[in-house]
Amino acid sequence: MKASVRLTALVMALMMILPLGAAFAVTDGYDSVYTYNYDYWDDYKETPDAYRVEQVIYSPTLGLETPMRRPQSLYVRGNDIYVCDTGNNRILQIRRSGDEYALVRLIDTINGAEPATFNTPSDVFVDENGSIYVADTNNNRVVMADKNLNYVQSFTKPEDSTFDQGLSFLPDKLVADTSGRVYVLATNVNKGLVKYESDGSFTGFIGANPVMYTMWDYIWKTFFTTKAQRAQQASFVPTEYENIAIDREGFIYATNIVFDEYDLIYDNAKPIRRLNAIGNDILIKNDWYPPIGDLHWEEQSQDYGPSKFADITVLDSDTYIAFDRTRGRFFGYDPQGIMLWTFGTKGNSNGAFLAPVSIEHMGNDLLALDENEASITVMTPTEYGRLIYQASDQYLSGDYDGSADTWREVLKLNANYNLAFIGIGRALMRQENFKEAMDYFKMAYDRDNYGRAYRYYRKEMIEQNIVWIVLGVAAVLVVPLIIGCVRKMKAEVEAYERRQNKYRA
Amino acid sequence: MNAVKTNTARNEKWQRYTETLRYAKHVMFHPFDGFWDLSHEGRGSLAAAHTFLVMFLLTWVLKLMYTNFQFINAPVQYINIYEQCASLLIPFLILCLSNWSLSTLFDGKGRFKDIYMAMCYALVPYILIQLPLIAVSHMISFDEASYYTVLMSISTIWSLFLAFVGLMQVHDYGPGKTIIFVIATIFGALVILFLILVFFSLLSDAAAYFISLYREIVFRLH
Numbered sequence: 001m002k003a004s005v006r007l008t009a010l011v012m013a014l015m016m017i018l019p020l021g022a023a024f025a026v027t028d029g030y031d032s033v034y035t036y037n038y039d040y041w042d043d044y045k046e047t048p049d050a051y052r053v054e055q056v057i058y059s060p061t062l063g064l065e066t067p068m069r070r071p072q073s074l075y076v077r078g079n080d081i082y083v084c085d086t087g088n089n090r091i092l093q094i095r096r097s098g099d100e101y102a103l104v105r106l107i108d109t110i111n112g113a114e115p116a117t118f119n120t121p122s123d124v125f126v127d128e129n130g131s132i133y134v135a136d137t138n139n140n141r142v143v144m145a146d147k148n149l150n151y152v153q154s155f156t157k158p159e160d161s162t163f164d165q166g167l168s169f170l171p172d173k174l175v176a177d178t179s180g181r182v183y184v185l186a187t188n189v190n191k192g193l194v195k196y197e198s199d200g201s202f203t204g205f206i207g208a209n210p211v212m213y214t215m216w217d218y219i220w221k222t223f224f225t226t227k228a229q230r231a232q233q234a235s236f237v238p239t240e241y242e243n244i245a246i247d248r249e250g251f252i253y254a255t256n257i258v259f260d261e262y263d264l265i266y267d268n269a270k271p272i273r274r275l276n277a278i279g280n281d282i283l284i285k286n287d288w289y290p291p292i293g294d295l296h297w298e299e300q301s302q303d304y305g306p307s308k309f310a311d312i313t314v315l316d317s318d319t320y321i322a323f324d325r326t327r328g329r330f331f332g333y334d335p336q337g338i339m340l341w342t343f344g345t346k347g348n349s350n351g352a353f354l355a356p357v358s359i360e361h362m363g364n365d366l367l368a369l370d371e372n373e374a375s376i377t378v379m380t381p382t383e384y385g386r387l388i389y390q391a392s393d394q395y396l397s398g399d400y401d402g403s404a405d406t407w408r409e410v411l412k413l414n415a416n417y418n419l420a421f422i423g424i425g426r427a428l429m430r431q432e433n434f435k436e437a438m439d440y441f442k443m444a445y446d447r448d449n450y451g452r453a454y455r456y457y458r459k460e461m462i463e464q465n466i467v468w469i470v471l472g473v474a475a476v477l478v479v480p481l482i483i484g485c486v487r488k489m490k491a492e493v494e495a496y497e498r499r500q501n502k503y504r505a
Numbered sequence: 506m507n508a509v510k511t512n513t514a515r516n517e518k519w520q521r522y523t524e525t526l527r528y529a530k531h532v533m534f535h536p537f538d539g540f541w542d543l544s545h546e547g548r549g550s551l552a553a554a555h556t557f558l559v560m561f562l563l564t565w566v567l568k569l570m571y572t573n574f575q576f577i578n579a580p581v582q583y584i585n586i587y588e589q590c591a592s593l594l595i596p597f598l599i600l601c602l603s604n605w606s607l608s609t610l611f612d613g614k615g616r617f618k619d620i621y622m623a624m625c626y627a628l629v630p631y632i633l634i635q636l637p638l639i640a641v642s643h644m645i646s647f648d649e650a651s652y653y654t655v656l657m658s659i660s661t662i663w664s665l666f667l668a669f670v671g672l673m674q675v676h677d678y679g680p681g682k683t684i685i686f687v688i689a690t691i692f693g694a695l696v697i698l699f700l701i702l703v704f705f706s707l708l709s710d711a712a713a714y715f716i717s718l719y720r721e722i723v724f725r726l727h
Contacts (some may be wrong), residue, residue: 041580447575451647458646 034351035343040288040445042299050332050341052351055099057376062094063071063101068374073173074367076360079369080104082152083376084134089118091134094376101378107132112151114145117325123173133182135171142171142184142196151264155182156195158202161390175246180217181218183252185244187363192279193244193252207279209241209256242347243358246316253261255309255322255337264292264500271309272333285337288445293331294342298311307331311359313366323368331364340388340421353379364389383411400427408480418444420478429453517609525550529557536667538676543626544619551618552624556590558597561628562590564635573642576653597624602674603693608686623671627664634660666711 015190036044059067069087078083081091081101090108094101109116125147125354126132132146142437159167170187171194180198183206192208201389241254252275267290274283289295293307307329309322318335329344345352364386366379381389381473387410394403404427407420414420425440426449434457441450462469528548532539541579566586569579603623603710605617615623638656673683 041583257554336674427581446572447647450574455648 035298035341037341038289038295038340039418041417042289044296047114047414047416048384049382050343050388051330051379052382054102054365054378054380055095056350057378059374062092062315064092064103068333069328071369071374072121072357072361072370072371073123073377074358075126076362076367076370077122077128077130079362080126081360081362081376082124082126082132083369084124086122086123087118089121091118091121091124091132091279107149110134110143110145110149110151113145113154117140118143121344125174125176125232127176128178133174134175135174135184137170137172137187141170142169142174142182144182153200155184155196155200155202160202162191162204163189163194163202172385172416173244175244175252175496177246177250183246183277183487184243185254186239187240190240193254194240194273197283203278203382205253207241207281234245242309245312245314247315247318247320253284253312253320255312256314257308257310257325258305260307265289265295267292267420271307271317272312272320283337284335286340287333287336291322291337291339292330294327295323297326300356313359313361315361315364317389317396319389319392321361321366323359325356325405326358330359330368333418341385341417342476348373351379353377384410387413388417388419391420394428395423397504400430403427418446422449425449425453429456522550522552525553527554529626532626533629533633533663533667534671537674540623540671543623543671544675549622549626551622554622557625557628557632558594560632561594561625564632565593567588568718569637571639575647576642578652585640590615599694599697600624600690603689603697604686606692607689608676611686613678613686615672615675619675620672623666623675627667627671630663630667631660634663640703667707 003185033044033046035047035049037047038135039045044289055061066084066088068085070266071083072086074081074088075084079096081092081096082092083094085092088108089316090106093104094123095160100430108118118134118136120136121134123135123136124132125134130144131152132149134143134145136143140157144152144154146152155171157165159162159165165347167188171184172187173185174182182196182198184196186194189205190209192205195203197203206489209344231374238417239444240258242257243255245253247253254273255274256269256273258272259271260457263269263422264271267285267445269292270283270290270294272283272291276282282292285291293309297306307322307328310325312320312322314320319332319340321330321332323330324344327344328346331342332340343351346354350352353368353370354373356368357371364381368377368379369375370377372443387406391403391406391410394400394406404424407427410417410420411424421440421444425437425446427436428434428440429449429452434453437453438450441453524547528539528543532543532549566589569577569584569589570581572579601617601621605613605615605620607613608615608620634656638653638660641656642653669683669687672678672686673680676683676686678686
């Protein structure tokens with residue numbers, strides 16, 4: 001009773017100070033909702049499922065004698081799935097045919113390499129020719145073998161002054177581009193990704209995380225601490241990335257999980273980055289909020305906190321999907337940075353994850369690796385998810401009307417889908433149906449497109465009604481003028497008559 | 506006979522009301538002279554002041570509800586008109602009260618009524634510019650937003666300037682002293698808020714005391 005009265009008073013007082021603040025109420029439905037999306041007001045909106053679980057692959061499914069132990073990474077090339085079975089120091093190659101998954105081979109030795117076996121390998125990459133790259137962490141090397149597992153070369157600790165020779169070289173994740181350059185994410189290296197040419201020579205670092213500190217940090221550190229204190233404190237250093245992926249154009253997508261929560265919403269944290277050849281972040285962000293995963297979270301309980309992306313994968317359509325470690329969720333973003341859908345949860349059932357570590361794609365299917373369960377979950381798009389992809393593809397290939405029709409299908413399944421409204425609006429604008437396009441853009445709160453449509457609509461209206469507008473303006477300007485003239489004439493006539501009368505009298 | 510008399514009296518009242526309404530125009534364009542005469546020569550009226558305040562609240566609500574979505578970010582589904590009005594009216598009155606309580610202590614000439622009237626008359630440019638702007642927002646596109654924002658800021662700055670001059674003339678202060686008092690007024694408002702909080706807190710404590718007393722007695726009686 002006492003507390004509630006006090007609370008009411010406090011709320012009343014707060015309402016006086018914060019006029020709008022109290023008006024926003026956010027519900028948290030994480031426990032019950034599997035697939036959702038965020039709307040314009042940052043509220044989550046439940047949506048139909050975009051993906052469904054096709055199969056979960058466990059060790060018995062593959063008939064493995066030694067079950068997988070703490071696998072760390074997945075890679076997909078064609079129909080083959082490569083699993084980095086870290087705990088058993090081996091790589092599994094699994095072939096998918098239809099919905100059958102069969103073990104092709106166990107890779108645990110490389111012919112001619114020194115040493116030939118792996119020691120806690122943490123990532124695997126396979127290029128177009130079938131050459132296999134393995135980040136062999138505790139052997140301090142990235143080893144490369146051809147498709148018959150004959151040793152080709154290894155990428156070792158850079159013998160260069162830019163690399164701190166006191167540190168051991170612990171490669172964690174790697175990707176290679178089409179010309180054979182290798183980018184390695186190494187533990188303890190905070191200068192960015194270690195880059196090697198195809199012949200194995202070290203050529204520098206790219207994409208270092210910019211150092212983050214506030215002005216207050218700097219002032220405090222410079223003026224208010226002694227030298228001894230400063231030595232005790234951590235220095236301002238850039239942070240390491242968590243995981244990397246490469247898209248078909250050779251851009252590297254990196255995820256970052258070291259940041260302060262309040263940096264997320266103002267987009268200073270940049271948990272997802274797209275690095276170009278010189279290491280600058282060129283990710284496009286055209287949504288109302290940056291691609292940071294969940295927009296709301298609770299502070300306490302260990303499962304809560306901002307989304308932290310364990311891995312990311314980029315589809316051929318440049319749609320990228322990040323895998324959240326905090327709540328076991330997938331976040332799909334289109335090339336413009338607009339959230340397509342979010343789904344997933346933590347737990348033991350199919351489609352739920354205990355310890356997400358890696359995600360890959362096979363066409364539009366998603367494969368997710370869970371470290372604790374040692375399982376690979378294969379998910380295929382549902383009708384809803386497929387239609388979303390189809391509409392985007394149709395739009396990108398120039399089939400605007402077709403894409404609008406597909407978006408209409410999407411709207412039948414989810415009437416809250418903003419991208420669909422924008423897609424239909426764009427198609428309507430191409431058909432010069434500006435009024436209707438405006439309605440669609442308005443429903444999606446798309447100011448830019450609405451403004452564009454409105455300008456055309458306004459021009460059309462003015463052109464159609466130019467006669468009436470001119471007449472209206474004329475009426476406003478000319479009518480008072482005429483009235484004035486008539487009055488003046490009348491006055492003159494009256495004055496003249498008066499004068500005449502005077503003369504007559 | 507009596508009826509005619511009251512009728513003319515009513516007419517005179519109406520005339521005085523419209524006159525004081527129209528006086529706002531003079532205040533807007535000649536603030537120094539206008540605000541002086543407003544209270545010292547009795548050329549403004551409380552009725553007109555109330556009207557302006559109500560119009561101001563109306564403008565705010567209409568703006569939230571009917572401005573084109575390109576220019577405003579109002580979550581219409583969450584907006585509560587009474588809450589919005591209260592969130593404007595209560596700070597407005599607390600600020601007036603705080604200013605009055607401080608200026609009476611430091612030989613300000615204005616009574617509470619004068620301060621309230623001056624503040625209400627200062628709202629007039631805001632009303633006169635923002636009301637038509639609601640219609641304008643439907644006639645321009647997002648690219649032309651600068652016209653809209655410029656007019657928005659003009660209306661706000663004008664009103665703030667009028668409020669400042671109003672305080673200066675009502676209390677017969679110089680500009681420097683007025684600035685100090687504006688700052689002091691804000692702190693005063695915070696103190697008033699604090700007192701309100703303390704009051705509520707004490708009230709709830711007192712209520713809780715009597716409730717527990719009652720419970721205790723009922724418990725013993727059984």
